[in-house]
Amino acid sequence: KNEVEQSPQNLxxxxxxxxxxxCSYSVGISAxxxxxxxxxxxxxxxxxxxxxxxxxxxxxxxxxxxEKHSSLHITASxxxxxxxxxCAAHRENGNQFYFxxxxxxxxxx
Amino acid sequence: GAVVSQHPSWVICKSGTSVKIECRSLDxxxxxxxxxxxxxxxxxxxxxxxxxxxxxxxxxxxEKDKFLINHASLTLSTLTVTSAHxxxxxFYICSVPRWAGVPxxxxxxxxxxxxxx
Numbered sequence: 001k002n003e004v005e006q007s008p009q010n011l012x013x014x015x016x017x018x019x020x021x022x023c024s025y026s027v028g029i030s031a032x033x034x035x036x037x038x039x040x041x042x043x044x045x046x047x048x049x050x051x052x053x054x055x056x057x058x059x060x061x062x063x064x065x066x067e068k069h070s071s072l073h074i075t076a077s078x079x080x081x082x083x084x085x086x087c088a089a090h091r092e093n094g095n096q097f098y099f100x101x102x103x104x105x106x107x108x109x
Numbered sequence: 110g111a112v113v114s115q116h117p118s119w120v121i122c123k124s125g126t127s128v129k130i131e132c133r134s135l136d137x138x139x140x141x142x143x144x145x146x147x148x149x150x151x152x153x154x155x156x157x158x159x160x161x162x163x164x165x166x167x168x169x170x171x172e173k174d175k176f177l178i179n180h181a182s183l184t185l186s187t188l189t190v191t192s193a194h195x196x197x198x199x200f201y202i203c204s205v206p207r208w209a210g211v212p213x214x215x216x217x218x219x220x221x222x223x224x225x226x
Contacts, residue, residue, distance in 0.1 A: 031213045043217035101152040
């Protein structure tokens, strides 16, 4: 069983739709990261969370430490949001990061 | 600007040759860097943790003699794919965690696409 599970694996949405990607983890963490990987391969860190909620533009990330669950929301989705979104758990008391398998998002105009 | 620079971004080589990929931390010193491999439509797979001044820590199933890692300075780690074969063709990417300032902040290189003919 993976330490980090993401769902859904693939997601297709119409432009303007509200999108949610979920991430569950089984290890104790010091932080949870949401990453965005575009088709060219480059990866950008969107959020680093240890509690509560963060917002950046149309992106919102939340985390529930007790339930070991995090969500990434995209409001008013746009075709340029099409990418693979990956959650990564930074294990507490160490250097280890565990990665989810990614959610491939396609937003159709 | 970029915090981590990875070079080359793509490389094509003949089977049997060795290929070196560099990962540079531009903004801060890094005692640790991570190397990943990614096959098409799959997620990142951690290959090894590069430690400045000491041996790299390899994940299970990764051949250390095949994938040589050198972290000679606080800003540079290199991954050398030795005697490359077509099955080594993949996307290799490094990441650098920043432990100071905002601990655990993670920065990624642009990735290196290797094609072995």
